Amino acid sequence: MKIRLIVAKNIGFCFGVRRSVETVEKLLESERKVYVAGELVHNERVLNELMKKGMVLFNPHSDLPKDLKAHTVVVRAHGLPPNIVKRLEDHAGRVVDTTCPIVMDMFKTAKGLAKKHDRLYVLGDPNHPEIVALRGYVEDPIVFKDRNELEKILKMRNDNPNLKVALISQTTKDFMTFQRSLELLVKHFKCVSVNRTICDITIKREEELGELSKKSDVVMVIGSEKSSNTNKLLRIARENTKAFLVSDPHDLRRRIPEFSDGMVVSMVSGTSTPDQLVDEMIDELKKICEEVDVVWSR
Numbered sequence: 662m663k664i665r666l667i668v669a670k671n672i673g674f675c676f677g678v679r680r681s682v683e684t685v686e687k688l689l690e691s692e693r694k695v696y697v698a699g700e701l702v703h704n705e706r707v708l709n710e711l712m713k714k715g716m717v718l719f720n721p722h723s724d725l726p727k728d729l730k731a732h733t734v735v736v737r738a739h740g741l742p743p744n745i746v747k748r749l750e751d752h753a754g755r756v757v758d759t760t761c762p763i764v765m766d767m768f769k770t771a772k773g774l775a776k777k778h779d780r781l782y783v784l785g786d787p788n789h790p791e792i793v794a795l796r797g798y799v800e801d802p803i804v805f806k807d808r809n810e811l812e813k814i815l816k817m818r819n820d821n822p823n824l825k826v827a828l829i830s831q832t833t834k835d836f837m838t839f840q841r842s843l844e845l846l847v848k849h850f851k852c853v854s855v856n857r858t859i860c861d862i863t864i865k866r867e868e869e870l871g872e873l874s875k876k877s878d879v880v881m882v883i884g885s886e887k888s889s890n891t892n893k894l895l896r897i898a899r900e901n902t903k904a905f906l907v908s909d910p911h912d913l914r915r916r917i918p919e920f921s922d923g924m925v926v927s928m929v930s931g932t933s934t935p936d937q938l939v940d941e942m943i944d945e946l947k948k949i950c951e952e953v954d955v956v957w958s959r
């Protein structure tokens with residue numbers, strides 16, 4: 662079987678996730694055990710490898726590990742509420758905060774907007790760690806996961822249209838949903854401030870995927886089903902063509918019946934997919950298919 666494989670330009674870890682993972686790797690070179698507050702990255706494979714080297718995950722919102730004082734705690738890229746960071750600083754040997762600067766900017770923007778407005782609307786997944794952290798910066802943000810939910814919330818609250826409201830987003834939400842949500846808010850309220858706090862890196866991935874999916878027979882999205890960012894890419898790809906999620910080379914082998922001779926296959930990934938895994942997927946495809954014409958997007 663011969664296939665043409667187009668590898669996305671924007672693929673592998675984003676800089677925020679890479680920074681967190683590399684920080685933990687570096688610490689593990691000199692420390693036997695390193696604690697991480699929450700799941701470092703939504704990728705089981707990366708987590709398993711680091712756990713073998715001494716990384717220990719714990720829930721910072723619950724009871725703290727008894728030996729925390731003797732160890733370093735890393736705050737992951739999604740960030741934590743300030744009161745939880747303070748609690749860690751009081752109980753850990755030291756705290757290394759790797760909150761992504763783009764996420765931190767979003768928290769600061771939210772805080773500033775909340776002070777000047779009557780309501781802060783946030784497009785986000787209520788249980789996503791970034792939104793959990795945001796609640797530590799802003800009191801009572803109105804969080805909605807998509808336009809439909811926003812519509813229901815607006816009907817239910819029936820707020821005065823003269824209220825001053827602001828809209829922001831979780832950094833990994835999609836731009837189209839943000840835009841549609843803004844249109845809805847503008848219909849209801851007379852004064853809406855908006856700050857597009859979506860990470861440009863994720864927007865670039867969406868735009869590139871939009872183009873690739875139009876010229877592909879199938880899109881392979883590499884990542885974990887636990888990653889909201891990866892699931893979003895899968896949804897976008899499916900608007901134009903067939904698409905599936907693969908987590909590792911073994912998973913890819915299961916998908917081979919979906920390939921056929923002469924196909925154009927595009928490869929993209931979520932921001933929590935390591936570059937090494939992308940290379941392994943390409944190697945696996947080369948083993949499975951007789952001929953793979955690899956095209957690297959530039």
Ligand code: SF4
Nearest residue numbers: 675677761763832860
């Ligand atoms: S997706 Fe963007 S905001 Fe989120 S961790 Fe990566 S670089 Fe930071």
